[in-house]
Amino acid sequence: MLQIAQYRNLKRIAWNSFSNLYRTHDRFLQLTFPRLPADAEFQKSWLTTHCTLTGDKNLILMGPPGAGKTTVGRIISQKLGCPVIDVDDDVLEKKWNVSVSQKLQEVGNEQFLEEEGKALTNFSASGSVISLTGSNPMHAASMQHIKKSGIVVYLDVHAEDIIDRLQVMQVDRIIGQSSGTSMRNILQERKQFYKKWHDVRVFCEAGITAEMIASKVLDEVKRYQDSESETFVSTRSRWPDEYEIKGSPKHFSDVVVEGLASDGGLFVPEKMLPQLKPREWEGLLRATYVERAQVILEKCIHPADVPAFRLGEIVEMAYGKNFACAKVAPVRHLMGNQYILELFHGPTASFKDMALQLMPHLFAYCIPRTCNYLVCVATSGDTGSAVLDGFSRLNNTDKKRIAVISLFPENGISYIQKSQMIGCQRENGWSIGIKSDFDFCQRTVKQLFTNLDYTGFLTAEYGTALSSANSINWARLLPQVVYHASAYLDLVAQGIISFGDPIDVCIPTGNFGNILAAVYAKLMGIPIRKFVCASNQNNVLTELIRTGHYDLRERKLIPSSSSAIDILKSSNLERYLHLLSGGNGQLVAQLFGHLEIEHHFQLPKDVLGRLQKDFVAGWCSEEECLATIHSVYCTTGYILDTHTAVAKTVADRLQDKTCPVVISYTAHYSKFAPAILQALRIAEIKSDPLSQLHLLHSFRPLPPVHKALIETLKLKEKLKHQVCAADVNAVFSQIETILQNHFQKVY
Template identity: 65%
Template sequence: MILYLLLLVTNDPFFKKFVLDKGVSPFAGWPGKKSAKTMLHINQGQHLKLITKTFVSLTHFKANRHLKLILPRTFAFTELRKTWFSTQPLLGNKNIILMGPPGAGKTTVGKIIGQKLDCVVIDVDNDILETTWNMTVAEKLKDVGNEQFLEEEGKALLNFNASGAVISLSGSNPMHEATMQHLKKNGIIVYLDVPVIDIINRLNLMKIDRIVGQNSGMPLKEILKYRKKFYKKWYDIRIFCEDGASTEVVADKVFDAVKRYRDVDSETFVSTRCKFRHPEERVTPKYFSDAVIEGLASDGGLFVPRKEFPKLSCLEWKSLVGATYVERAQVILERCIHPVDIPASRLGEMIETAYGENFACSKIAPVRHLSGNQFILELFHGPTGSFKDLSLQLMPHMFAHCIPRTCNYLILVATSGDTGSAVLNGFSRLTGSDKQRIAAVTFFPEDGISGFQKEQIIGSQKENGWAVGVKSDFDFCQTAIKKMFNDSDYTGFLTVEYGTALSSANSINWGRLLPQVIYHASAYLDLVNQGFISFGSQVDVCIPTGNFGNILSAVYAKMMGIPFRKFICASNQNHVLTDFIKTGLYDLRQRKLVQTFSPSIDILKSSNLERHLHFVTDRDGKLMTKLFHQLESQQHFQLEKILVEKLQQDFIADWCSEENCLAAINSTYHTSGYILDPHTAIAKVVADRVQDKTCPVILASTAHYSKFAPAIMQALKIKEINQTSSSQLCLLSSYNALPPPHEALLERTKQQDPKYHICAPDVNILKDHVETLIQTHFMKVF
């Protein structure tokens, strides 16, 4: 029997826009070899397919699973993408279109850019509208009124065409749909985002008291806020214009941003085990969309940006002090995600969806003063009550945007407690066809998490998400998933048979880790906004961690310009990370996982540590390969002394016993009326022990205490421990403590748990179960 494998080679946004739609073949002159069994074919005007012929029977293929599939972004495609953007002048035949409210400085900034690029500058108000109407814009507005003005303004631009120019729009142009669609076809739209209060001050100084909509009786502030939704809809690039920025500075920002937009190869990713250490060395590029889709690199390493993290200036950070969480997220992520991977306006829609009514607190991740110079960063206001929601309400939308439209994806997740329910909840919020082609399965240690966490994971199962209990610990679950990813025969079989690829939503996935940077930066800005510190003052952060992802994202926030001083790693009795930071020896020999009151950090193999060691060792992929292969085969590795000292410049570590954990919960409640969950209590104990008291410390509160009711009741010496989860949560809620009860968690206890599967700790058994789940959800290819 002949098998025909039809697979989309790439999901790249540039490819979709400029290759697939035009039927251009990126394989012209492709250097790859053509074998007897495999041939490449371009079906022009449709999707690019990889057609694989093999003369083996379907049953034989199923039995042996020996066909290996290679689905990388090809060298030829990379060159095509690079050629389209990078070999042309900055503008080429594109226009730079400046958009923003009246008083944003569009005309002045446009002139500066035009001089720099030696190109035509067109001011819509003066050069098009007034010429067309033979009157000033103000006269026209007075003559025809708001609605008629918008319509005539739009019509005046519908026949306008330009190429290689800088165009300054009027403040109201973006409110006309047809006009913006017309301009966008041949332009890069740059939004000058100036704070509303600055615009009002500028308009007052300019004595401009008449703009579209002002005679409706609506205050100017409300008019400007109303217009923002139109600006957000259309822009390709946003320039955040902080208070006091000169037009020259803004023009430079526009120039640099357009250059970044055109240079699609400026922000690529490499594996932590890549042998090339320097940017000029040749390596097949991976983009943000690749890192999100693939999760784990093919060599077993983790994806990291090839260049340093983008850094915001002090003025830019200060401008975000009074901003909302959503506004901060938008600025940070726009700097970290190339607009070719996710257009800025689409990214904004995702952020607003992710951090909306599904969070119980409007501040999303508020900071609360605990006592002295200690502050609590509350990361548990999401729908599943843990910090995982801060990334997993956003990551599924990014994932759905990045993947090919013609392929199914199954997300495999290992959880030590909180990730599982957060993944299932996040991916269940996808809509339409996205939910039909993306599903998730979470593996959790059957007897290694709290009772409520288990109920929550099981209860979070939806039509596109399942929970599987494994009779082992978290480390086995995580290792099993990595083995599945690295088994090309297995993944190839799933792709051939079911048109389904595997990916991950654990923090090994870059798309999962990146959003965590936001809340660390936001916490610092909140301390400034609340008057506890001034911007530039140093702050320590103390984070309970086992997989190193949460604390690593704080390190990334520092790289972006947040002045964190020390990162305090807080461990429970599974303190392999603490031992490593103190000694440089990562040693799993004769160490067994201990089940504790803080199960989410009951981890011995810390995946994200590899990302930080890659940075500490100056991107030495060969060393990473050596160290982590040695950890796998010999259960230990030792870091050189000079690298240990470098690590200890930023990190302090200690661990907390079970007794001290419960004691911290008890003492904190009786002194401040605040109930810590066991993970946050670990952080409190460690911070009390190692903090030098010279600067504030932010304790990351990673989960709501309701998820660990038995431990809390034991710590508070409440005798009624042997109750149902529902009654335990209701009892704790009656204490009127801080933080308040988590309504979503209380609602969870009222729901009946569906059935779930339990598997033995055998990778082959888990593989078979994954295949069965795929069979029930996705349509077979053949």
């Protein structure tokens, strides 16, 4: 484990050696140049103090033509008291002795890009603000050269805004635009180059002034410089005392790798999540899901942990062709003021794909290259197959050093879910059925992490460290914030609401991760009014929200057709209570310590009051769930899955219809075919799952039957899985057997 810590420390030391030069300047800048209101005019008196830009490093502005690079560059150079270089005017035209437009006419597009690239490759400067041309990033060699000299800042302006600006400037063609290619298409094509080279993105929303952009650039560069500013703490940490004693702060890459804090708590950001301004959110209205995800995640993940260009590659891999719907997470009108957020278009047909197509790539990037890792998860239905599928998409090198084991209740999930999980086993992933319920599986994973003798044994024998991909891992939870924000933006883009109008969200809730992600979306600036927590008969969360009493005494898990929320111990509740209590780790540790020993706890009145301000909760019976599926199908032709039907039933009772409510559709109904067919009043239901899916398909329902599930069921017959008794030591032994076959012993 020491080796792992050293690896992460070396990465951060290397980052700091690059950015330390910037900090001296930043502190000077803070003292010399107090921040003005966004609309304040630039003060000429600021020029009285000269300041070079971080020694010999440059600040390099990149973006499409019309993004404002030249104007913004001049403002920044005045603020910093350093030289400004415009590549068009100060490099190209001086070298060629002709105007850029004349040169383009003489040599044509392709030759122009090559000669422009050569000119930039032969150019060098230091301590300057450099405004690139819009086409510089299309030449790889010149960008590699210029990037070495400083920080590349991408001025990200929406294509429609660029087109409007260029029309005002009477520019009807740009470099690289051939006959028959629209301006919009060439701007879209260029985005891949800007994403490839940028260190910092500054989102330039419509209506923003050049002065405001310059201020945002300096703010983002300051964040880029300070790799120690974004740290994480345990929900059970007695901060600041424990923090000062332990001394070593945790960063994003640490919490991705470690999963669970050493004191049994969950990692949360020490500071509040960044908040986007209304105009910044509005600037994402026309963006794709991938573009929205990248902007939001770049705000939450420091580039010292995952560089922006690499994060962009990961986001595009995660939400590419492996999703059946191009919109990834579309919002559909259901009825009245109710809208459905479809989260089942991923390869394993559940909302877990929204995070688990992304998280494995983050994990593989953050871990050291010289250590093996075992990712161990507990699942109540959908997580297991999503984890196995996500980690199976890593490259071959990463799959050899990352093994995945999924623990699931052998008889506690639907037949199709079980078949899918077994079918998703690959060369680096296995499923183990446990003869118990989900809570036992989840408890076993936590015990695995906190058993120092066993974890030490795995490290010594197999060079293997542990991590988790359950929603206890921050990297599992963070991507879920994106789709809640995206749903709101879609409602605005569709003209259903105006930005700033409130919505409610209703989410079928078991482990509290999905609904907590919506809470984080609100903290980042999405106007969510109420969080409607929907439970089935296992309604411990309903009781907590209504009374403040979390009581597991004499409560037994009741199996249902909505198996993913058949949960009594909600892991992510701990994160929410930490947030509500103002980061009071001592209180959280007391509450969950009492839960572990006495099997219940009571929230303090002030914490309960804050909870009830934002949350309402309800539950429905199995019969009511099935009746809702039948009613919605008869009315709309749309089939809800059992979990979404729970949420719909609760929303009907609790939501006051004064604003739209977005209901999370968390898993495709095909996974629960017997229950759906029962709800549709089919008298004879064949036992064969494939026959059940074909029967559902015959209804020509909306949404259509998930084709990937049919393929998985065919594959399942060729595979086997391990089954284990409800005994922690037996599970530990089974895990070691798997590791013996995947990782060689360390000698």
